[in-house]
Amino acid sequence: MSPYDSEPADRLVTAAADGEDQAVEAALRPRLLDEFIGQERVREQLSLVLQAARQRGAAPDHVLLSGPPGLGKTTLSMIIAAELGAPIRITSGPAIQHAGDLAAILSSLAEGEVLFLDEIHRMSRPAEEMLYMAMEDFRVDVIVGKGPGATAIPLELPPFTLVGATTRAGLLPPPLRDRFGFTGHMEFYAPAELQRVVHRSAALLDVEIDPAAAAEIAGRSRGTPRIANRLLRRVRDYAQVRHDGVVNAAIAGQALDVYEVDARGLDRLDRAVLDALLRLFGGGPVGLSTLAVAVGEEAETVEEVAEPFLVREGLLARTPRGRIATAGAWRHLGLTPPAQPGRGAVPPQPELFAQEKAED
Numbered sequence: 189m190s191p192y193d194s195e196p197a198d199r200l201v202t203a204a205a206d207g208e209d210q211a212v213e214a215a216l217r218p219r220l221l222d223e224f225i226g227q228e229r230v231r232e233q234l235s236l237v238l239q240a241a242r243q244r245g246a247a248p249d250h251v252l253l254s255g256p257p258g259l260g261k262t263t264l265s266m267i268i269a270a271e272l273g274a275p276i277r278i279t280s281g282p283a284i285q286h287a288g289d290l291a292a293i294l295s296s297l298a299e300g301e302v303l304f305l306d307e308i309h310r311m312s313r314p315a316e317e318m319l320y321m322a323m324e325d326f327r328v329d330v331i332v333g334k335g336p337g338a339t340a341i342p343l344e345l346p347p348f349t350l351v352g353a354t355t356r357a358g359l360l361p362p363p364l365r366d367r368f369g370f371t372g373h374m375e376f377y378a379p380a381e382l383q384r385v386v387h388r389s390a391a392l393l394d395v396e397i398d399p400a401a402a403a404e405i406a407g408r409s410r411g412t413p414r415i416a417n418r419l420l421r422r423v424r425d426y427a428q429v430r431h432d433g434v435v436n437a438a439i440a441g442q443a444l445d446v447y448e449v450d451a452r453g454l455d456r457l458d459r460a461v462l463d464a465l466l467r468l469f470g471g472g473p474v475g476l477s478t479l480a481v482a483v484g485e486e487a488e489t490v491e492e493v494a495e496p497f498l499v500r501e502g503l504l505a506r507t508p509r510g511r512i513a514t515a516g517a518w519r520h521l522g523l524t525p526p527a528q529p530g531r532g533a534v535p536p537q538p539e540l541f542a543q544e545k546a547e548d
């Protein structure tokens with residue numbers, strides 16, 4: 189599910205998993221640390237933590253993985269369990285609303301089991317407090333009864349390893365953050381790493397693809413393996429229906445043009461926002477709500493869905509006076525940047541924009 193309610197459900201470049209992703213992802217996940225591509229620093233640090241624990245014959249410290257969706261946190265948690273030869277239990281913060289839900293899970297863990305808690309920042313407060321004690325002392329207090337007669341019955345837990353995942357490490361209360369012995373910060377992937385991801389997935393999906401085509405898909409995948417795997421599947425469809433199934437760079441490019449994902453990974457909405465900012469407002473500054481009206485979207489959609497990637501790519505900046513386009517934005521849309529910022533070299537052309545809207 190998308191972290192943003194405002195994100196269109198069928199968006200090809202979302203980092204959130206849809207139903208099809210979930211069905212296919214299980215087959216595409218690397219199983220061991222050596223097969224996991226990229227994230228060199230996290231991989232090396234984690235490998236030391238795991239190797240040391242194996243040598244001591246003890247459960248490793250609890251692990252926190254932070255970073256944007258689709259970068260491989262769930263995959264890494266499964267790899268941790270596999271490397272330890274331990275079973276894994278998977279749950280998520282929103283699924284644990286009562287302390288009792290968590291007590292039920294914790295008390296049924298086997299010794300050494302890995303508990304993967306996705307979206308750990310979305311757990312309820314009482315559950316979170318129970319987790320503190322469980323992580324530190326492998327013990328929970330189960331409250332029996334209500335009101336003045338309530339009693340706390342201590343329950344010993346087998347040693348386990350918690351792997352918490354969060355997209356918002358900053359939202360975790362410090363007492364929870366401090367109880368993790370190791371935090372791995374996941375970064376967006378470099379194009380060459382994503383190219384390897386695409387190549388590996390293509391082999392698993394039995395798709396014939398050449399290196400230039402894998403690079404073409406990687407370049408449009410916004411640094412995110414989940415998006416790379418999804419774009420690969422759409423390219424595969426195109427190659428199968430319109431050609432003989434073999435994917436080269438030209439076919440990959442044509443396929444992604446059909447799906448309106450451009451060479452840099454911008455989709456129709458991203459480009460509409462940039463286009464309005466440049467052509468209608470001369471590159472800004474312009475207020476968010478005005479910009480949103482110009483593209484016919486809710487301000488929330490523009491702010492939460494389109495802007496983060498445009499800002500990350502250095503195409504748009506948020507300033508106290510409003511949104512402004514960077515020189516890179518002008519270049520990306522093939523327009524000439526103004527000599528003076530805020531005064532577009534291209535005069536406002538509302539009719540051009542209106543025509544594009546009509547074509548949609």
Ligand SMILES: Nc1ncnc2c1ncn2[C@@H]1O[C@H](COP(=O)(O)OP(=O)(O)OP(=O)(O)O)[C@@H](O)[C@H]1O
Nearest residue numbers: 213216217224225257258259260261262263413414
């Ligand atoms: N380093 C990698 N090498 C190869 N494939 C990867 C890598 N990282 C992620 N993937 C693939 O990307 C997909 C998404 O990964 P995963 O589900 O682990 O992401 P996530 O960070 O847990 O996302 P979310 O936070 O949305 O659950 C999976 O199919 C996985 O196989």
